Amino acid sequence: MKKTKWFLLLVLGLVLSMFLAACGGDDGDENAGDDTGNEEQNEGENGEDEEKILRILESAEIPTMDPSLATDVVALNFIDATYEGLYRVAPGGEIVSGLANKDETEVSEDGLTWTFHLRDDATWSNGEPVTAHDFVYSWRRAIDPETGSQYGPYFFSGLVKNATEISATDEDGNPLYPDMFGKVEELGVTAVDDYTLQVELVNPAPYFESFAAFPVFVPLNEEFVESQGENFALEVENMIFNGPFVMTEWKHEESWTLEKNPDYWDAENVGLDGIEVSVVKERSTAVNLYESGEVDRVGLSGDFIDQYKTRPDYGTAMEPVTFYLQFNRESAEKAEYMNNENFRRALATGFSKQEFIDVVYKNDSVPANGLVPKEFVKHPETGEDFRDLSGDHLVSDIEGAQEAWEKAKEELGFDEVTITFMSGDTETSKLTTEFFKDQWENNLPGLTVELKNVPFKERLRLSREGLFEVVFSGWGPDYLDPMTFMDLFVTDGSYNDGSYSNEQFDELIELAKTEYAQDQNKRWEAMVQAEQILMDEVGIGPVFQRARSFLQQPYVKNMELNPFGPDFSFKYVTIEK
Structure with missing residues (x-):
């Protein structure tokens, strides 16, 4: 996470990833936008019909929900929640199967050819099947100079076959390889059939499994994206999803809402019914929301740590994040x-x-x-x-x-x-x-x-x-x-x-x-x-x-910081009262 992989841009508190990825990181504010959680109660304080709704805070708007353009940890967190790639990061940093079965992935002896076998029961939220062609389109789009992706060239160049030649320019913006520049069809990624994806690397990459779990590598449905044109990912109606959650509302600079995706292939193992996010910049306001029971986790720094560090709901965790x-x-x-x-x-x-x-x-x-x-x-x-x-x-x-x-x-x-x-x-x-x-x-x-x-x-x-x-x-x-x-x-x-x-x-x-x-x-x-x-x-x-220091209600489970990639894997978070 951080330019924030977060840049490392890391925004739970305006750190950027980036965080980056994640990421692009940002200014190091450890909480004013710390992802925080809370549950919305519906029928009684602890009733069986109570929905498991996590209310969380961010200190900034999502800069983009376009997987090809995202560079900061806020965007990467919610793209990870709404899209499914080849692999996924589970709590503790374990890389697990996503759309590709890890146990069936084939790697050539020289480490240069990876063959991923995809599930055949995954669908987009518009009902279309998710196929290997969606990965080919997404990866080509991310490396295409016309897209203007930062993460695409950063991840693909020098790794995936022909990525450098397709995207590299000199300091004046002139192509370094004019004969190959922009020819995305030459990228070393192929749909062998609808559910077999083959990737050709330039050099062996011991960390390629980690790459395959990163949000820039998620698939995109070509027909839908192209039909939206420049409006793609700007509003809820301009997006479709294939992950654990779908975005149902996005009030720019104010809030956004995710709901559990009933059509997600692993929906039975998604622990939350939904996530509600509000943008709050002021630390005191964020802490007051926690104290009043409106959010379940709030990040702390400065005098708030002295005030709350002896409480049983106080926690702290060292991050692999450098400012x-x-x-x-x-x-x-x-x-x-x-x-x-x-x-x-x-x-x-x-x-x-x-x-x-x-x-x-x-x-x-x-x-x-x-x-x-x-x-x-x-x-x-x-x-x-x-x-x-x-x-x-x-x-x-x-x-x-x-x-x-x-x-x-x-x-x-x-x-x-x-x-x-x-x-x-x-x-x-x-x-x-x-x-x-x-x-x-x-x-x-x-x-x-x-x-x-x-x-x-x-x-x-x-x-x-x-x-x-x-x-x-x-x-x-x-x-x-x-x-x-x-x-x-x-x-x-x-x-x-x-x-x-x-x-x-x-x-x-x-x-x-x-x-x-x-x-x-x-x-x-x-x-x-x-x-x-x-x-x-x-x-x-x-x-x-x-x-990162924080207050968190004990009934919020599995909301752990990831050691790399998106800050949190919301698929595994749940609420147990």
Whole structure:
């Protein structure tokens, strides 16, 4: 989840995935949009006819319900709830069968050809059967340059046969492979028959099962999508679904409603009758809704943690989600400054990471001294955590930051400079930008920081278009491998908003994906070395790894954070009173 795979864009609290996927991550607000749950009571407080309705809160509108265009964790959460792909993520991060039977999937000896055998009893909500042709259409649509997908090229390029040639462009937008550009029919995905899907890879991918469970890989019904044209996925009437739930109402910027899909192939194992979501930005309002019994789970940070942490319904969980500073080295007004390593180093180390956590979050979050979070993934042969192998980088160091700042002043020839710092518009996001302004202006003489707090969807757009100087970003893993973080910052990468570029970094990532794909020792060594280069050059400034604190009613079951992909697997959530 996080650009938020969340970007890592991660929005349960405006973090982006993205979260990303998920995702694109966002500003690190740990709850104002935390997915929270509640039950609607119908016939008596605990009557047998009581529907199991989960009421949850988000701090932002769903930016899109188009699986080809989604990049943030809010969209990915609800696309995962309303669509079914090849596989699905179950509680605890287990990858289980979706439309494809995992036990019947065939993989060639060289790891390059995957054959998926699909169920023949799955249907769309308009009654049409779900077939292998729906996957072919969806994947081609995601890689098609005309679609404008970020996740499509990010996931497919360098992995699925011909994906790079179909979509790759240079920095000016010119096709790198003119003879193949846009020829989506050449993508290495084939419907062998109605219920057999074959995928050809360029290189073996040890994490391809995780890919197959990610929302960008879900099918789409070509006839329906094409009939909707530009209106597809804009409103409820412009969508059909094949997942555990269907969206029945969408009041933009206010709320949306999902209902259990009676035609879903595994409907008997869906634990909820429905989900109701309201957009609430103010933390105090969200907490009051929980206290009044109108929601069943609410995320906490700041003073609310001190107030509620001794209660039995309080919980906390560490996430594999990293938040960091991105410096715009290309299109920003202050690009000359952002291209100076000492200038970036001063910003990346000139504040206290622990004090940031203590002031803004007041929970069990920890300082991040690298890109890949701790306790996310271990070396498949030695069992060593990636974080331990790479070490600590860019730790808080006020004195060292001040030395770097003075060097930057000499190298760039300035005494005073003003920069703009962008983040979200939730309470936590505003506390975040205010904290950095205070620390930077006090620790780095001559620096003035102007704050820019914008709605989540707008922050995604401005970041994607390079319309920022420094932005607070986050990323949660889309799949269970360090690469979900590492290839974010290859030259011209889809989520490399700050335009970081290093040839050796790019070469190491390419080697890890190609020549070393089946040699885990060399592969991990390349990824560790790549992270060390990124940190040594201050390509980004890691800030913290988030722990999520919350209040949750005991009758909400199986609402657990996933270790990768969408934050929650709503199919498995239920209410037991």
